Structures are given as C-alpha cells and as structure tokens.
Amino acid sequence: xxxxxxxxxxxxxxxxxxxxxxxAAISARENGADVLVLExxxxxxxxxxxxxxxNFRCMHAEPLGTLRECYGEEEFFDDLLNVTGGKTxxxxxxxxxxxxxxxxxxxxAHGVRFQPALSGTLSLSRTNAxxxxxxxxxxxxxxxxxxxxxxxxxxxxxxxxxxLDGGRVAFVDAEIDGEFxxxxxxxVVAASGGFQSDLEWLAEAWGPAARNFLIRGTPYNRGVVxxxxxxxxxxxxxxxxxxxxxxxxxxxxxxxxxxxTRLDCVPFSIAVNKLGRRFYDEGEDIWPxxxxxxxxxxxxxxxQVANAIIDAKSIDLFxxxxxxxxxxxxxGELARKLGLSPDSLAATVAEFNSSCRPGAFHSSEPDGLSxxxxxxxxxxxxxxxxxxxxxxxxxxxxVTFTYLGLRVDRNARTQANDGPVENLWAAGEIMxxxxxxxxxxxGFGMTIGTVFGRIAGREAAxxxx
Numbered sequence: 001x002x003x004x005x006x007x008x009x010x011x012x013x014x015x016x017x018x019x020x021x022x023x024a025a026i027s028a029r030e031n032g033a034d035v036l037v038l039e040x041x042x043x044x045x046x047x048x049x050x051x052x053x054x055n056f057r058c059m060h061a062e063p064l065g066t067l068r069e070c071y072g073e074e075e076f077f078d079d080l081l082n083v084t085g086g087k088t089x090x091x092x093x094x095x096x097x098x099x100x101x102x103x104x105x106x107x108x109a110h111g112v113r114f115q116p117a118l119s120g121t122l123s124l125s126r127t128n129a130x131x132x133x134x135x136x137x138x139x140x141x142x143x144x145x146x147x148x149x150x151x152x153x154x155x156x157x158x159x160x161x162x163x164l165d166g167g168r169v170a171f172v173d174a175e176i177d178g179e180f181x182x183x184x185x186x187x188v189v190a191a192s193g194g195f196q197s198d199l200e201w202l203a204e205a206w207g208p209a210a211r212n213f214l215i216r217g218t219p220y221n222r223g224v225v226x227x228x229x230x231x232x233x234x235x236x237x238x239x240x241x242x243x244x245x246x247x248x249x250x251x252x253x254x255x256x257x258x259x260x261t262r263l264d265c266v267p268f269s270i271a272v273n274k275l276g277r278r279f280y281d282e283g284e285d286i287w288p289x290x291x292x293x294x295x296x297x298x299x300x301x302x303x304q305v306a307n308a309i310i311d312a313k314s315i316d317l318f319x320x321x322x323x324x325x326x327x328x329x330x331x332g333e334l335a336r337k338l339g340l341s342p343d344s345l346a347a348t349v350a351e352f353n354s355s356c357r358p359g360a361f362h363s364s365e366p367d368g369l370s371x372x373x374x375x376x377x378x379x380x381x382x383x384x385x386x387x388x389x390x391x392x393x394x395x396x397x398x399v400t401f402t403y404l405g406l407r408v409d410r411n412a413r414t415q416a417n418d419g420p421v422e423n424l425w426a427a428g429e430i431m432x433x434x435x436x437x438x439x440x441x442x443g444f445g446m447t448i449g450t451v452f453g454r455i456a457g458r459e460a461a462x463x464x465x
Contacts, residue, residue, distance in 0.1 A: 007184035010036045011464035012457070013172050014189045015159045015225055017041065018048030019135075019446055020428025021191035022142035023453030024460070025151045026110060028189070031461035035151045036183070038174050040158040040192070041220045045256075046139065048193050049217040049401055049429065049445075052258035053135035054118075055128040056446035059101045064129075066114045067104075071127045073097055079127075080441055082285075083292070087437020089237075095410055096435060096444075099451045104129060107450065111141030118319070123286050123364050128443040157181075159225055162188065164232045168422035186423060187460035190414070191453060193429040194402035195223025196243065197255065202399070205240035212304040216248055216262070216398035219255040226430055229406060234424070235415040238403040238433025244440045245295025247271075248398030250305060251323050260322040263393050266294060267381050268314035268363070270352050271395065273301040276335070276344030278352070283380035286366060292440030295397040306395040307338050309349065312387040317363045325391035334390045353384040401445070403433035412456035423463055425456035 012028045014021050017039030029035045039046050059076050060067050076097045080088060108114070113132040117125035124130075131138045147153070154176060161173040172183045195201045197219045202210035230236050252261035266282050271294075273279055280297050284290050298306045315325075328334035331349050332342035355371035366380045406426040407415045414421045414431075428449040435448055 007171055007182040010034055010183055010185050012036070012187045012189065012460045013038060013183055013185040014191060014457075015172070016048060016191035016193060016428070017046045017153070018191065018193065018428060018449070019050035019053070019138065019142070020449030020453035021189070022139070022146055023450050024189040024191055024425075024427050024457035026142065026146050026149070027454045027457030028461040029146065029149050029151050031458050033187075033461035033464045037146070037151060037153045038157045038159055038172070039153060039155050041155065041218065043155045045218070045220070046143070046155060047136070048221060050135045050139055050449070052217065053131070053138070053446050054259060055124065055130040055443045056103070056450060057100065057127055057441060057443035058104055058129050058447070059097050060104070061101070064101070064104055065108070066116050067126065067129055069126050076127075080444070083290075083439035083441050084437050085439065089434045091410060092408070093435045096448050096451045100447045103447070103450045103454075106454070110145045112138050113141075124442060159192065161228055162190075162225065162424070164234075164421070167416065167418065169424050186464035188424050189456045189460050190225055190229070190406065190424065190426045190430055191428045191449075191456070192225045193218070193221035194243070194405065195226055196221060196399045196402045198222040201227075206299070209299060209304055213245075213299065213397045213399050214248060214252050214257065214261075215255045216246070216252065216257045216259075217400045221401065221429070223402075226405065229414070233416050234421060235407040235417065236404060237407040237431070238405050238437065240402065240404040242403040242433070242436075242438045243295075244292055244400040244403075244436070244445065245299065245397050246292050246400065247294035247298050247306070247395040249321060249323050250394030250396040252396070252398065257398070261398060262291070263308060263321055263395060264291070264318035265308050265310055265314070265321075265393060266291070268317050269308040269310045270348065270378070270385065271306050271308050272340070272345065272348055273306050274303055274340065276340050276348050278348060278376055279306070281377060281379050283370070283378045283382060291442070294395070295399065298395050299397040304397055307340065308393045308395055309334070309345070309385060310391050311385045312389055313383060315391055321393065325393050327389050327391055329388050329390070331390055334392050338392045338394065349385050352378070353386060356382050356384045401429040401432070403436055403438070405429070405431045405433040407431075408434060408452070411459050412452045413459065423460075425460050427452040427456040
C-alpha cells in the first residue's frame with residue numbers, strides 16, 4: 001500500500017452503511033452538509049445488520065399506518081425495563097421511545113413502505129411496524145433517497161483510524177482500492193456497529209466458549225473503529241459480555257445467516273441440553289420480549305448447544321424454519337437422531353408431561369397454562385409432548401450485535417475523559433449499549449438507529465456549518 005495521500009476535505013464523514021448510518025447521512029445532507037459515507041462491505045452486502053431486519057418498534061397514541069390500536073410511552077418503557085432489568089440510560093431510552101412515533105412518517109417520506117404484521121408474528125402487530133420487503137428493501141430505499149440528494153458513497157472502504165487531536169477528530173483514514181486515503185472532515189458520525197465478528201475479541205470477553213458461537217449478523221462488524229476510539233480515550237458504555245444473542249438453528253452458517261436462522265419454537269417446546277435436561281422456563285413470556293435471552297442461556301450449556309423438542313400439536317404455531325426439523329415417530333428415535341441419550345430425554349419428557357394440567361391454550365399471548373410440581377416450571381403454553389411425529393431443532397447461540405460501545409449524550413455526541421468530543425457523534429449499534437444494558441426488545445435496535453442516526457446527522461451538519 002502507498003503512503004497516506006493529502007487529506008480530502010469534506011463536511012461530514014459517516015462511517016458505516018446500515019440503517020443508522022443512512023439516517024445520519026440523509027439528515028446531514030438535508031441540513032446542508034456535504035456528506036460522504038464510507039462502507040466497509042462490498043455493495044451487494046452493504047447495510048450491516050440492517051439487511052436482516054424486518055421491523056422497528058414504534059410508540060403511537062392511536063392507530064398509525066399498519067400499526068393497530070395504540071402503544072403508549074409508559075407501556076413501551078415498561079417493556080424495555082422488563083427485558084433490561086433496569087439497566088438502561090433512562091434519559092436516552094425515553095428520548096428513543098418518544099421520538100419513535102415521528103419516525104414512522106419520516107421513514108415513509110424517505111421511501112420506506114410498510115406491511116401488516118407477518119403470519120406468526122401477530123403479537124407484534126400493535127407494537128412493531130414491518131418493512132415491506134424487509135430490511136434490504138428499507139436499505140435500498142434509503143440508498144436511493146440519499147443518492148438523489150447528493151450523498152456520496154464509497155464501498156469496500158474500511159475505516160482503520162480516526163485520529164483525535166485536541167478533543168476533536170482531525171483525520172479519518174480508510175483503505176480504498178488497496179490505498180490509504182485520508183479525509184479531513186468537519187464532523188464525523190460513527191455508525192459502524194459492534195465487534196461481534198471479531199471472534200478473538202468475543203473470546204476475550206466470554207472465554208474460549210465464544211469460539212463456538214455463530215454470528216448471525218454481518219461479518220464486516222469487527223469493531224475496528226470502536227477499539228480505535230476506545231484506545232484514544234473516548235468513553236465506553238456497556239458490558240462486553242452483553243449482546244443481542246438469540247437461539248438459532250445449529251446448522252446455520254458461521255456468519256451472516258440473518259433472521260431466517262432464528263428459531264421461534266421455544267415457547268411451545270421443552271428446551272434440553274446435551275444431557276437431556278431442561279434448564280430454563282420456556283414459557284416465561286411472549287416471544288418478542290424473551291427470545292433474545294435464549295442465546296445467552298444456550299451459551300451457558302455444555303458445548304454451547306441445546307435442543308428444542310416439540311410434537312405435532314405445535315409444529316404450525318411459529319414462523320417456518322429455514323431448515324426442516326429432525327423428525328421421528330418416538331421420543332427415543334428422536335433422541336438418537338439428535339445425539340442425545342434416549343433414556344434421559346424420555347425421562348425428561350415423561351416428567352414434563354405428567355406435570356401438565358388441563359386448561360385453555362392461547363398461542364399468541366401468555367395463557368397461564370403452566371406445569372405443576374416441577375422444580376423448574378414452564379409458566380405458559382405447557383402442553384404434553386405426546387402427539388407423534390415428534391420434532392427437534394438443535395439450538396446454538398447466534399450473536400447479532402454486542403453492547404460494548406461509545407457513550408453519548410442526548411444529542412448523540414460522544415464523550416471523552418475531559419468532556420465531549422467536539423466533532424464526533426455516534427448512532428446505532430455502536431452506542432446502543434447506552435440503552436440496552438442487557439436483553440433485547442424486538443425491533444428496538446432499529447428504533448435506536450433511526451432516532452439517533454437522525455439526531456447525529458442533524459447535529460453533525462450544524463457543527464460543519
């Protein structure tokens with residue numbers, strides 16, 4: 001590679017190419033700034049984890065577009081506190097929640113279209129707005145909009161270094177076409193995601209077990225910008241061991257499997273580890289509020305693997321899986337196909353079945369149909385696993401994004417030990433740990449990215465002017 005060339009001046013550099021980055025780029029451009037987006041991925045894979053999304057969580061006081069009824073601030077906030085255990089910056093969380101209501105119309109005005117909740121996700125039809133065509137369509141709409149108003153993009157341009165000097169970013173260094181390019185921006189928005197695709201960094205936080213994790217998100221989020229800024233004294237937020245990690249099909253690819261690898265069968269199953277034993281309450285709450293705890297739960301099991309066991313009564317109650325389930329006519333046969341002890345699994349199923357009681361079953365909401373007498377209860381949807389054929393799915397932890405990130409204020413400005421960084425803002429996953437201390441609420445990552453992307457872009461443009 002050649003030496004770094006003379007720096008190119010630009011008003012605002014946006015680092016990253018996903019939802020938060022594009023919201024920032026559009027907002028900055030609409031506020032009068034010259035904007036350059038540096039996206040590490042090739043064009044066909046642009047967009048980071050946003051490619052794999054399908055909805056965002058939205059407050060609304062009355063029916064809004066495809067959203068039915070209402071979803072108020074207090075309920076939204078309670079849902080967030082429930083999944084995070086209170087580990088959230090309440091000021092930033094309230095800002096994200098309140099601002100989400102205006103985001104629906106802003107997104108529509110910038111090319112995003114919505115559709116009713118998908119079959120199998122009806123519990124979200126009041127709280128989450130689904131993108132017509134999914135996350136890829138949302139990204140394509142934003143890229144079209146941004147290009148039409150003059151935002152410039154460079155793909156395959158990983159940013160290697162942001163040089164801080166005197167409390168501000170002086171230079172941004174990127175690798176473009178095998179050459180180092182240096183930019184001298186007036187303002188920078190960091191929207192380059194977490195570090196989940198750097199398996200060594202994951203292992204530093206989690207230990208050797210992390211090498212068994214599957215990364216369902218983009219392989220381009222390796223935390224290079226995050227580590228570079230932290231090493232220069234930009235303040236961090238969040239726990240490196242906390243992340244959005246869900247239970248995904250064990251047959252999924254190592255990287256970039258996306259949302260289709262997720263398994264939604266857990267509430268209607270019993271989940272057992274490789275010893276054939278249950279280890280958590282599968283019916284704790286409705287899936288959108290609890291699905292993101294299962295990645296961490298499986299990660300704590302031997303060899304970081306578990307299996308979900310269901311029967312013919314439940315096979316059509318959840319979103320279809322990308323891979324067909326393992327199927328057998330008996331529990332013993334299913335155990336052998338899954339590599340489990342037939343005796344252990346049969347004993348676990350028999351104990352569970354004997355603890356189930358009659359009652360009304362409702363698949364889309366907590367129904368109170370719980371077990372009785374088990375040391376580890378199943379709180380809802382507890383029906384005997386008794387009707388053949390029987391089905392099994394191998395579960396492994398699938399990491400979407402990590403929560404260690406950059407601390408920001410309500411204007412999305414980053415902080416250093418001696419005060420705010422003068423011209424550096426952050427949006428999306430790289431700062432989401434401010435609000436998501438642990439756990440996850442379905443669609444809330446896109447809410448955070450949209451809200452703080454728009455704020456960061458506006459503030460960066462104002463500073464550049």
